[in-house]
Amino acid sequence: MMMHPNFDPVALQLGPFAIRWYALSYIVAFALFIFLGRRRIKQGNTVLTNDMLDDLLTYGVVGVILGGRLGYVLFYNFAQYIDSPLSIFKVWEGGMSFHGGFLGVLVAMLVYAKRHQLGFWQVTDFITPMVPAGLASGRIGNFINGELWGRVTPPDSFWAMGFPQAHYADQAIAATNFQYSQWFNQLGALPRHPSQLYQFALEGLCLFAIVWIFAKKKRPVGQISAVFLIGYGTFRFIAEFARQPDAHLGLLGLGLSMGQWLSLPMIVAGAALFMWAQKNHLVTHK
Template structure:
């Protein structure tokens, strides 16, 4: 079993100013968005300009931060935040929902499309191939922070990793299984899946490659967005089998996690949109 390096959550301390890895992962995501966006513009097949891209980033930043935070509060920890409402604003402590951020970005892109007299899917088709790179940065940030760890696995598995940050959870569940208790007594931690890295590989790297290659050729409007919905939803659904469910929620109906239940509508909507976009393109010829 490997041990998580237990990084200091503060990447850089400048006097009273503490720059955290969590914040840096967002900054890297936004920088990648601009860099990849400019490459998309150079490739052609888009109405976007560099100036429009800069404006788009502003809308995206607001959408992802507000949506991500509100989504986490509503979907994952509503009762606790209602008891301590001021904690909602402590974003630096973590607690962001992809699905909430996704809805926030969709709303921001709708406003952006209206302002620039574009269709909604023209905007989302343009940004979809860049999004996974930002997701990959975020998952690396999760791993550095030692948060969102995975479920307990076999201690002899080559991927098994102990997370000291999961101590409170290890203490609670180790007595429920004799083998887990023996491992915990010997090592002080339980062996877990490093699920952040699984999500980095699937939702980040693999999805980026798929979308980037797919978007190189002209596609029916809406189809790139549809592929993103299906790809992210499917990869997130798979990764959730290795990720520890949020303690306050556990597993929900049919033994699925909240992340899986939120991903299913994305997969279905993506499949329907993909077919609709193709049929609409054929009918317009």
């Protein structure tokens, strides 16, 4: 069994100011968005300009942060934040939801599209090929922080990894399972799936390749967005089988996690959007 390196969460200390890996993963994601966005503009696949791209990033950042935080509060830990409302603003302590951030970005893109007199799907089709690269950066940040670890797996599995950050969770699980208690006592940690790396590979690298390549050809408006919805929902649903559910939620109906239940509507919506776009493909991307 491998052990997680247990990185220092602070990447750089400048006097009283600390730059955390969590924050750096977001900065890298936004930088990748600009870099890839300029590539798409240069390829001539959009009416957007570089100045419009910078403005678009501002809208996206607001949507990601507000939506991601509110989504985590509403979907994953509502009771705790109701008891302590001021904790909602402590974003440096972690606690962001992709599905909440996704909804926040949709609202931000709707406002952006109206302001610039563009079609909503025209805007989302432009940004979706860049999004998986940002997701990949975020998952690496999760791994460095040793958070969102995976479910327990046999210690002789080549992917098995112990997470020091999961010590108390490991103790709690080991106390209820004899086999797990033996592993915990022998290894000092329970062997787990490094699910952050699975999500990096699936939602990040694989999804980026699929959507980026799909977007290179002329497509009906809305179809690029549809492929992203289907792809992300499917990959997230699969990865959740290896990811440890939130302790206060556990598994929900049908033995599925909250992440899986939130991903299913994305798959259905993506499939419906793809068929709608195919049927109404009067306006196409170059």
